[in-house]
């Protein structure tokens with residue numbers, strides 16, 4: 001009997017006969033040789049089957065297998081530098097588990113709508129496979145870093161009786177006839193826990209009824225929220241900095257191959273080192289209104305317009321070549337695929353051409369007092385090669401629980417961490433208001449019903465201390481580290497406005 005192994009384990013079995021079990025990713029044949037590219041969940045491996053008099057039936061059956069047929073292949077492992085994954089199998093036996101035809105996701109390019117509708121199958125493709133592996137490691141690195149730095153995991157409820165962030169983004173559910181909400185954050189609950197355990201975190205799904213269809217927003221996303229008693233803003237910034245570096249390092253250590261599959265510029269991630277940049281909200285306002293930003297956006301617009309023209313020309317030329325007489329079938333297919341890709345990029349670039357002037361206007365007209373918009377964050381994030389902590393926002397535009405600044409009562413001791421290369425906000429956090437009277441005043445100003453928060457106010461009545469924490473969004477982090485354009489590919493089943501299937 002040959003040993004059943006996975007593709008990831010092949011290095012330990014060079015020269016031995018092994019059995020792989022998996023699915024057919026791709027195949028081609030040339031005369032008496034059949035090349036089956038197999039995937040088994042741990043990697044890809046090319047299995048080469050040679051036709052002989054004895055195996056002619058098996059060879060023919062294997063040759064006609066469609067993409068994603070399930071199969072088992074036995075053969076001898078050979079090390080081969082040029083081969084995907086570095087090994088090849090010289091096959092002696094192919095057993096078909098299920099022969100299939102018409103797998104919907106072919107190697108040719110598909111539109112994003114189609115792929116999202118086939119998410120249950122799309123998982124199997126190389127890019128999606130790579131993203132999910134990085135996601136799993138990010139989650140593991142988050143837990144690992146916090147667990148080994150004295151943080152205690154405290155699970156917080158998902159049914160919440162009142163708002164934790166803003167009332168505008170609550171999902172209401174019927175709780176035995178009572179209206180309750182899906183948690184937007186576990187923060188208020190981990191605040192109570194940090195008074196018991198000092199350093200705590202919660203980590204789970206959170207919900208926001210965001211009526212925005214941006215490339216950064218999900219209605220269901222995962223957030224980790226550390227909270228530390230006796231920490232002020234500076235101390236929590238240092239914690240967020242170490243935490244971020246540790247997660248990035250872990251991804252760089254474990255996922256070079258996946259990042260390469262994704263075409264991620266790894267050198268940009270290697271720059272993620274302490275210290276991160278620190279800017280105040282007011283300084284950001286100055287930058288947004290500066291000539292430097294105006295010129296940067298003008299140059300963007302020109303470059304993007306030029307690319308639009310270039311893409312239009314490429315599409316036109318390729319359409320012509322595809323339609324021309326004498327173009328071989330394989331060439332037509334290759335052109336068709338490239339055209340789909342150009343069209344997708346064209347749609348993105350045209351949207352940018354429409355948006356850039358608007359973003360420039362928003363930046364130029366920035367007024368002190370309002371929250372930073374997504375485009376403002378992108379601008380600041382693009383101007384830096386390491387994460388930027390933006391601190392001290394106006395109190396009026398921020399959540400009620402943030403600590404009022406002692407020197408300037410118009411400000412709070414909060415921060416957002418913006419990821420570089422334009423990725424924008426990945427972390428939001430603050431020191432918390434620990435003074436009962438100031439907290440009550442903030443709640444009144446935001447028209448929150450005190451009765452809903454009596455338990456939370458008890459934390460200020462019985463042994464209140466300075467404390468601080470933050471929330472890091474897992475999907476925003478995956479988007480950044482994988483270098484993706486859109487958040488929708490970072491979670492197994494994305495929930496967005498207008499998107500719930502499958």
Ligand code: 4AD
Pocket residue numbers: 165184185186187208210216217218219221223225226425426427428429430469470471472473474475476
């Ligand atoms: O800035 P936010 O809203 O902060 C809080 O919820 C605080 N209670 C956290 C805390 O201090 N304990 O959200 C924190 C992070 C954001 O920086 C972002 O990464 C992510 O959560 N996030 C979202 N991710 C995807 N889709 C959305 N709609 C998100 N809203 C927030």
Ligand code: MG
Pocket residue numbers: 416425427428
């Ligand atoms: Mg935020």
